[in-house]
Amino acid sequence: MISTLKRDLRAYGAIVATVPKMFMAYSIWVWMSWFVQIIAVVILVAFWRAVFSNTATVGGLDLDTTINYLLLGMIFRAGQNTDVLYEIGEMMRDGRIGITLLRPLDMQATYYVINLANMGLNTLLSIPIALFAWLAYGLSLPNDPLVWLAFLVALLLGNAVMFCFDWIIGCVGFYSTEIWGLSVLRYGFGLFFSGALIPLDMMPDWLRTIASVLPFSQALYLPVSILAGINPVSAMPRIWLIQLGYLVVFLVASRLVFGRALRVVTVQGG
Amino acid sequence: MALLNYPSLYWLFLKNRIKILMEYRMNFLIGATSTIMIQGAGLLTVWVIMSQIPDLNGWTLPQVLLIYGLITLSKSINHMFADNLWTLGRDYVRTGAFDRFMVRPVDPLFHLLADRFCHDGIGNFLVGGVLVAIAAARLGIVWTPGVIVYFAVMVLSGGVIFIALNLMTCVSAFWIMDSVPVTRVVFEMHEFAKYPLSIYPRAIGLLLTWAIPFGFASYFPATRLMGLETPLWQAYGAPLVAAVLLAVALAVWRFGLRHYGSTGT
Numbered sequence: 001m002i003s004t005l006k007r008d009l010r011a012y013g014a015i016v017a018t019v020p021k022m023f024m025a026y027s028i029w030v031w032m033s034w035f036v037q038i039i040a041v042v043i044l045v046a047f048w049r050a051v052f053s054n055t056a057t058v059g060g061l062d063l064d065t066t067i068n069y070l071l072l073g074m075i076f077r078a079g080q081n082t083d084v085l086y087e088i089g090e091m092m093r094d095g096r097i098g099i100t101l102l103r104p105l106d107m108q109a110t111y112y113v114i115n116l117a118n119m120g121l122n123t124l125l126s127i128p129i130a131l132f133a134w135l136a137y138g139l140s141l142p143n144d145p146l147v148w149l150a151f152l153v154a155l156l157l158g159n160a161v162m163f164c165f166d167w168i169i170g171c172v173g174f175y176s177t178e179i180w181g182l183s184v185l186r187y188g189f190g191l192f193f194s195g196a197l198i199p200l201d202m203m204p205d206w207l208r209t210i211a212s213v214l215p216f217s218q219a220l221y222l223p224v225s226i227l228a229g230i231n232p233v234s235a236m237p238r239i240w241l242i243q244l245g246y247l248v249v250f251l252v253a254s255r256l257v258f259g260r261a262l263r264v265v266t267v268q269g270g
Numbered sequence: 271m272a273l274l275n276y277p278s279l280y281w282l283f284l285k286n287r288i289k290i291l292m293e294y295r296m297n298f299l300i301g302a303t304s305t306i307m308i309q310g311a312g313l314l315t316v317w318v319i320m321s322q323i324p325d326l327n328g329w330t331l332p333q334v335l336l337i338y339g340l341i342t343l344s345k346s347i348n349h350m351f352a353d354n355l356w357t358l359g360r361d362y363v364r365t366g367a368f369d370r371f372m373v374r375p376v377d378p379l380f381h382l383l384a385d386r387f388c389h390d391g392i393g394n395f396l397v398g399g400v401l402v403a404i405a406a407a408r409l410g411i412v413w414t415p416g417v418i419v420y421f422a423v424m425v426l427s428g429g430v431i432f433i434a435l436n437l438m439t440c441v442s443a444f445w446i447m448d449s450v451p452v453t454r455v456v457f458e459m460h461e462f463a464k465y466p467l468s469i470y471p472r473a474i475g476l477l478l479t480w481a482i483p484f485g486f487a488s489y490f491p492a493t494r495l496m497g498l499e500t501p502l503w504q505a506y507g508a509p510l511v512a513a514v515l516l517a518v519a520l521a522v523w524r525f526g527l528r529h530y531g532s533t534g535t
Binding site: 028029031032035036039040042043046047049050051052053054055058059119178180181184185187189192193197198202203204207 | 301
């Protein structure tokens with residue numbers, strides 16, 4: 001009797017022990033990314049406080065505005081980092097691209113929707129970071145719903161621009177069958193020229209010009225600067241118009257490039 | 271069988287690895303320079319900002335670059351020679367490939383490290399080297415033999431600190447099959463050590479000195495090299511810290527190894 005009970009307890013104990021293991025195996029990645037981002041927040045705030053230790057403004061911005069802008073940039077950075085480039089690269093490596101192309105859905109539209117869902121999910125996942133930034137450093141968010149609306153429109157437009165941009169680069173992979181190098185390059189450029197590390201206002205003129213012409217800032221600096229109060233809502237119609245212009249150009253270009261690239265696509269394996 | 275000659279065995283592994291890398295020359299070049307891109311974005315930020323302000327809470331641009339360069343060099347040693355510690359869970363334990371190491375007459379840890387020299391680290395090495403050279407020139411550091419030896423010992427100790435911490439944390443793969451998140455959390459603390467520790471709250475300085483001692487890989491030797499007043503234990507502590515950490519890490523590794531149950535696939 002006792003020995004049966006002991007055996008049962010051991011068995012249940014082993015099953016119970018698998019639960020945290022399963023939790024650890026997957027959700028541990030989410031915990032890791034929160035932890036890593038919180039470290040980034042602490043470094044960011046300490047670095048910028050040191051920057052402003054002997055000066056009141058840099059590039060016309062004060063300490064609070066700068067930190068608020070950069071924290072908001074961290075929270076909403078998913079709009080600029082579409083995963084589509086990695087997706088295409090992976091599909092090409094394992095040959096999945098053949099099946100995907102056979103599906104009766106427009107491949108680009110399918111991935112645009114996936115990209116939107118990813119952006120939403122990643123933004124939700126950064127809520128703990130926002131909470132931390134709010135508790136520790138008084139992150140301030142605007143109360144005016146109009147500002148949020150303006151931000152949202154600019155974010156969606158900018159993300160669509162970046163999606164088309166990444167799609168074009170992804171199509172280059174159809175020719176080279178290797179995309180990793182390009183994605184590293186794109187990531188490095190995006191990191192700096194999107195305005196994720198410094199607001200465009202602080203860049204010297206020549207860098208600022210480059211950053212404004214390149215598409216990366218469309219999905220980060222433009223929307224986030226509205227939220228941080230660097231750009232007023234009244235500047236919105238002009239910004240939207242610019243974004244629409246970018247979108248039209250990149251959308252048409254991405255369709256053209258995709259159409260041509262399909263003729264040379266290599267389906268590996270099989 | 272004669273006693274294994276580990277250095278020449280490592281050389282053999284390395285030659286093989288380079289042959290593989292040379293099959294895809296373009297990828298090799300991109301990999302070797304990829305970290306330069308990412309470092310470039312961070313460095314451009316530091317440069318843009320620091321050219322507009324008088325100082326970073328008392329630190330000049332060359333001083334910041336020296337600290338940044340030292341940690342990048344130490345990191346590159348880990349990146350080039352011990353990058354496989356990252357993939358222990360995903361590529362070796364989960365796939366069962368680690369069994370291969372257990373039945374061979376070579377130390378499993380040596381085998382794991384020698385299995386993949388990571389060329390991506392070359393970019394970090396170059397960036398770190400260039401940063402230190404520029405900073406040293408601007409700070410008027412004279413490369414006497416004494417300074418060169420001090421510098422080399424500090425960078426190597428820094429590299430060992432990185433490797434020991436990664437080794438300690440990668441052991442978690444023997445239990446949870448994937449060690450990257452655990453390793454990453456500890457590894458990420460080195461980001462603090464890219465800047466002078468004095469800009470952070472005191473608790474972070476203590477953490478980076480006593481718990482996860484990346485301070486010994488950048489800030490402390492840097493202040494010594496700049497000729498700032500540095501307590502002796504900070505200026506010369508790195509080799510001792512590295513040795514102790516490595517001893518602990520090896521003990522943890524052996525403990526983990528005893529608990530390694532193959533995935534059985």
